[in-house]
Amino acid sequence: MKTDYIxxxxxxxxxxxLSHGGGGRAMQQLIRELFAKHLGNDLLAQGNDxxxxxxxxxxxxLSTDCHVVSPLFFPGGDxxxxxxxxxxxxxxxxxxxxxxxxxxxxxxxxxxxxxLDRIVRSMAAAARHAGVQVVTGDTKVVEQxxxxxxxxxxxxxxxxxxxxxxxGAYARPGDTxxxxxxxxxxxxxxxxxxxxxxxxxxxxxxxxxxNGLTAALLASGATLxxxxxxxxxxxxxxxxxxxxxxxxxxxxxxxxxPIQPAVEGACELLGLDPLNIANxxxxxxxxxxDSAPQALAVMxxxxxxxxxxxxxxxxxxxxxxxxxxxxxxxRRMVDWLSGEQLPRIC
Amino acid sequence: xxxxxxFRDGDLAQGIARAIHAEVQAGxxxxxxxxxxxxxxxxxxxxxxxxxxxxxxxxHGPxxPVCVLPIGRIDLAIHLALxxxxxxxxxxxxxxxxxxxxxxxxxxxxxxxxxxxIYSTEDALKIARDNPQREVVFLAIGFETTTPPTAVALLxxxxxxxxxxxxxxxxxxxxxAIAHILDSAGSGEAAMLDGxxxxxxxxxxxxxxxxxxxxxxxxxxxxxxxFEPLDVMQAILMLVRQVNSGRHEVExxxxxxxxxxxxRRAQAMVAECMELRDSFEWRGLGRVxxxxxxxxxxxxxxxxxxxxxxxxxxxxxxxxxECGAILRGVRAPVDCKLFGTVCTPDSPVGACMVSSEGxxxxxxxYGRHRNTE
Numbered sequence: 001m002k003t004d005y006i007x008x009x010x011x012x013x014x015x016x017x018l019s020h021g022g023g024g025r026a027m028q029q030l031i032r033e034l035f036a037k038h039l040g041n042d043l044l045a046q047g048n049d050x051x052x053x054x055x056x057x058x059x060x061x062l063s064t065d066c067h068v069v070s071p072l073f074f075p076g077g078d079x080x081x082x083x084x085x086x087x088x089x090x091x092x093x094x095x096x097x098x099x100x101x102x103x104x105x106x107x108x109x110x111x112x113x114x115x116l117d118r119i120v121r122s123m124a125a126a127a128r129h130a131g132v133q134v135v136t137g138d139t140k141v142v143e144q145x146x147x148x149x150x151x152x153x154x155x156x157x158x159x160x161x162x163x164x165x166x167x168g169a170y171a172r173p174g175d176t177x178x179x180x181x182x183x184x185x186x187x188x189x190x191x192x193x194x195x196x197x198x199x200x201x202x203x204x205x206x207x208x209x210x211n212g213l214t215a216a217l218l219a220s221g222a223t224l225x226x227x228x229x230x231x232x233x234x235x236x237x238x239x240x241x242x243x244x245x246x247x248x249x250x251x252x253x254x255x256x257x258p259i260q261p262a263v264e265g266a267c268e269l270l271g272l273d274p275l276n277i278a279n280x281x282x283x284x285x286x287x288x289x290d291s292a293p294q295a296l297a298v299m300x301x302x303x304x305x306x307x308x309x310x311x312x313x314x315x316x317x318x319x320x321x322x323x324x325x326x327x328x329x330x331r332r333m334v335d336w337l338s339g340e341q342l343p344r345i346c
Numbered sequence: 347x348x349x350x351x352x353f354r355d356g357d358l359a360q361g362i363a364r365a366i367h368a369e370v371q372a373g374x375x376x377x378x379x380x381x382x383x384x385x386x387x388x389x390x391x392x393x394x395x396x397x398x399x400x401x402x403x404x405x406h407g408p409x410x411p412v413c414v415l416p417i418g419r420i421d422l423a424i425h426l427a428l429x430x431x432x433x434x435x436x437x438x439x440x441x442x443x444x445x446x447x448x449x450x451x452x453x454x455x456x457x458x459x460x461x462x463x464i465y466s467t468e469d470a471l472k473i474a475r476d477n478p479q480r481e482v483v484f485l486a487i488g489f490e491t492t493t494p495p496t497a498v499a500l501l502x503x504x505x506x507x508x509x510x511x512x513x514x515x516x517x518x519x520x521x522x523a524i525a526h527i528l529d530s531a532g533s534g535e536a537a538m539l540d541g542x543x544x545x546x547x548x549x550x551x552x553x554x555x556x557x558x559x560x561x562x563x564x565x566x567x568x569x570x571x572x573f574e575p576l577d578v579m580q581a582i583l584m585l586v587r588q589v590n591s592g593r594h595e596v597e598x599x600x601x602x603x604x605x606x607x608x609x610r611r612a613q614a615m616v617a618e619c620m621e622l623r624d625s626f627e628w629r630g631l632g633r634v635x636x637x638x639x640x641x642x643x644x645x646x647x648x649x650x651x652x653x654x655x656x657x658x659x660x661x662x663x664x665x666x667x668e669c670g671a672i673l674r675g676v677r678a679p680v681d682c683k684l685f686g687t688v689c690t691p692d693s694p695v696g697a698c699m700v701s702s703e704g705x706x707x708x709x710x711x712y713g714r715h716r717n718t719e
Contacts, residue, residue, distance in 0.1 A: 195465065261347055338707075
């Protein structure tokens with residue numbers, strides 16, 4: 001008898017069962033053969049209830065994000081990569097360098113281990129690409145019907161360089177608003193999967209880690225007021241948040257806002273406004289007007305900012321309205337989204 | 347976007363705007379009602395008021411399908427979902443229409459009702475086929491545009507013998523609503539209307555002929571227009587020209603989709619499945635005779651009102667809500683005390699605040715900066 005032999009996880013046919021969250025040997029095996037195998041690093045290998053992090057000289061940024069997207073796999077990404085990108089971006093837009101992630105998994109009984117393996121591999125690849133480590137985690141299993149395959153919560157820690165101070169409250173009248181590329185790609189990639197919309201060129205999610213782009217902007221010396229990633233609620237929601245926080249108005253130029261024809265067409269078909277559609281790899285920058293050409297050049301020089309554009313101006317407005325000069329020649333409000341437009345997109 | 351951008355061209359819009367400015371007579375007021383929510387939405391979304399001369403005023407009409415749905419009808423649907431355990435299917439915006447007891451279909455869903463948003467009647471049929479052990483009810487709302495798909499579903503259900511499928515029919519008709527607004531002109535309410543921007547999609551189904559009696563009888567010009575902003579601009583120009591020359595004709599700006607006789611095949615399918623109700627309650631307009639459809643006797647097995655022996659109970663709107671006057675074009679959204687305070691798109695009190703086609707929601711979402719200038 002081989003006393004230390006355990007039959008390996010069946011990654012082809014196997015499924016998550018309640019024992020995988022039970023705290024026993026099955027859970028240990030899942031962690032070892034799946035999570036640690038792909039995500040492993042020195043810090044994760046400490047194997048304690050908490051991970052001791054190396055001392056850092058400077059202020060830390062902490063951010064957390066839950067991911068519940070359906071479908072789990074979509075053109076341009078999956079929930080695993082998304083869970084890394086979402087939190088890395090939240091830390092990066094604060095001006096910080098993302099360093100570590102914690103990951104919590106809620107698995108549904110019956111979920112295919114092959115799919116879980118694919119998701120964790122994708123997470124690992126995304127983390128490597130973004131230069132962050134997953135250093136601690138947790139797994140729970142819920143009964144069949146009580147979850148939707150897998151939900152992932154990630155929490156990120158980043159180091160804020162000396163002198164960097166960005167906030168949604170710092171936009172000032174006269175500042176310039178930029179976006180790093182086309183809007184609505186992620187939301188419509190998800191939506192077109194759900195609604196079985198077929199396009200000649202499928203809409204692909206823009207899910208990506210923005211920390212390279214934010215680092216380049218910070219290094220350029222441009223006078224940045226704030227950076228934000230317009231996820232749920234799209235460009236409209238994020239700009240309204242900025243207008244509220246900074247107690248200012250914003251005026252956009254519709255003709256300047258980059259959008260892919262397929263996304264625009266899909267929105268038209270479904271009666272959605274692309275300004276409300278989620279992005280997962282786009283950056284909004286508000287900077288001093290005289291820094292705008294420089295910020296634009298830096299963004300366009302980066303692979304994730306090739307379609308960057310100057311899209312608007314911060315104004316003095318006691319009502320804190322976001323408005324848009326329409327292509328048609330009129331002016332309208334750009335409001336928050338009311339109610340839910342697309343359920344479970346990130 | 348091909349075939350769409352052409353109808354949203356800013357330069358062409360400026361050209362039409364110049365023509366409207368040139369035609370409008372100094373000191374004369376022009377008040378036009380756009381009947382359809384689709385037009386209301388386009389006017390607000392593209393900022394059309396910025397392109398119009400001061401003398402031209404657009405008044406929003408009652409043509410928003412969810413806005414005119416009375417509380418009592420939503421109550422019936424909620425009853426079916428919560429008390430009778432059916433799967434209730436309906437179109438998106440309907441889920442947020444306020445009903446009795448602080449409920450909406452969305453909130454009824456949170457209380458355990460199996461309420462599903464669908465994009466087409468085919469989705470409802472599929473749900474019925476996939477759940478043979480459950481009863482599936484389609485809450486059918488809308489004007490003549492959404493009525494033919496309901497007829498298609500009824501015919502399919504009959505053909506397939508889909509015994510667990512039924513329709514709660516709340517389809518309403520455009521011409522009687524326009525007539526109702528014009529009839530109330532006697533009391534001074536709509537007397538100020540100089541003409542109508544006629545429906546786009548509705549007219550594609552019913553044709554332009556049904557408007558001819560209004561134009562002649564009430565001496566009001568009607569210009570049928572598409573839902574793109576250039577369509578609306580062009581229609582306004584055509585209306586100004588009719589008013590200036592004292593004409594009151596039905597003109598068709600939307601020739602790429604609308605003919606005089608409309609879609610005969612769709613009309614025939616609707617006529618096969620549905621017939622006129624003696625009277626129907628509209629939110630804002632009250633009971634309007636012969637203004638809505640019910641299922642024919644032949645489809646009684648698919649008629650949720652028959653199947654579940656439902657009896658309609660009218661429910662009064664919130665006391666402060668001006669939806670009624672707003673739907674008739676007598677008041678503007680900002681005239682309502684609730685507008686933008688207790689009534690917003692996130693927590694609508696009145697139905698006009700629910701759909702993006704509702705005049706209050708369109709003004710709140712796209713146009714409320716105008717009120718502060």
